[in-house]
Amino acid sequence: MLNDQCLQPTTVNVRIRTNRAFLRYCYQEGWIEALFTKNLSQLKSLKMKYRHLHQQK
Template identity: 40%
Template sequence: MMRKGLTRRKQRHVPVEFSLTITEMFEEYMLVKKGEGLAKRTIQEHYNNFGYFKTYIGKEHTAEEMTTELFVGWITYMIEEMNYKPGTVNIRVRTMRAFLRYCYEDKAWIYEPIHKSFKPIRAPTLNYVFK
């Protein structure tokens, strides 16, 4: 019997024989997004941003290989190597965080809440002078 106010935590266990690739997980995620009625342009942007990430990692990954370090490395790469503006990086980060949230919270395909470990980067604030 549990004390009042305590909740049971979901068990995060992905059977080895059921481990999906990141592409398989993404395709199922996109079926859900299409079912939500997202605009075609939004759907295409999700695919584009996922493609940028796949290009960065260079090979297919399984759920077990998806780590916080992998995604933080991608963000660092976009900032330092590609010199992308914060707005560009943040659009891609938000898209991938939503995907990772789905993988962790809705499907339990991944073991750790990677989406909570990285956030959009700080963008410089613009100070406008109105005359």
């Protein structure tokens, strides 16, 4: 999914969190019998390090 749609890891993680919350709600309401969101984990995103560009004298 990430590679096919060119989605950023942050976007995928937001969608995962949203689906986990919805499925947890469905479980609490009795609409689904098993809570299987324990196996859904978020993606690890790479943190970019920024360097300051200084003019050299």
